[in-house]
Amino acid sequence: MTIKKTKGDRIREYLVKHPKQTNKKIADKLKTVPSYVHKVRKESYFDKSGPLTRAQLSKELEPTLNALFGAQDETVQVSNYVGNTRASVLENAKQLVNKDRAEIYGDSKTNHDRIAKLWSVILDKEITSQQVIMCMTALKLARLIQTPDHTDTWTDICGYGALGGEDD
Numbered sequence: 001m002t003i004k005k006t007k008g009d010r011i012r013e014y015l016v017k018h019p020k021q022t023n024k025k026i027a028d029k030l031k032t033v034p035s036y037v038h039k040v041r042k043e044s045y046f047d048k049s050g051p052l053t054r055a056q057l058s059k060e061l062e063p064t065l066n067a068l069f070g071a072q073d074e075t076v077q078v079s080n081y082v083g084n085t086r087a088s089v090l091e092n093a094k095q096l097v098n099k100d101r102a103e104i105y106g107d108s109k110t111n112h113d114r115i116a117k118l119w120s121v122i123l124d125k126e127i128t129s130q131q132v133i134m135c136m137t138a139l140k141l142a143r144l145i146q147t148p149d150h151t152d153t154w155t156d157i158c159g160y161g162a163l164g165g166e167d168d
Contacts, residue, residue, distance in 0.1 A: 007032055011040040042149045089151065093158035101159075108163050133164040 005013075010030055018026070023034040023041065030037075097108065105111045112129035119127040137160045140153050147153070 007036070008040050011037055015041060038149070089155050090158055092155045093162065096155065097159045097162055112163070130164065133160050136160050137164070 007030070011026060011032070014021070014026055014030060023037040026037045027034040102108065109129065112132045115132045116127045116129045119132065137157055140157045140160065143153050144150065
């Protein structure tokens, strides 16, 4: 008895062999729609040998995330980055804006005022801190065009939205 493969199985098999292929090309080849390929790709994490389970992914990413974020006393919980919900994205943005980034870059208002002054000199035009936040949000949106499922970018946009909406 042969078990018929699901469309998702066929997509995952194709991704193992052709991980850099675009969603459109995979969809055309497997006679499906690019949005479904995107969904399967997003749900399936791959290394060079094939798909990783979420447990394997967590174990593999944990040291890298801890090194990137300089964790010493606390370790970065990969679960915050895998399987995100809107609440977890907002919670991560809140943590970044109120604690992590503030510790690294100082007060956000002061930092964005400093960026505005530098950009004003470079562009020979007066730039406000509010415009800096709008431009940084636009930069993040531009990046999403290439990688629409990159959670960190969505989190950054939420953080910039909070900073932009804050009263002076």
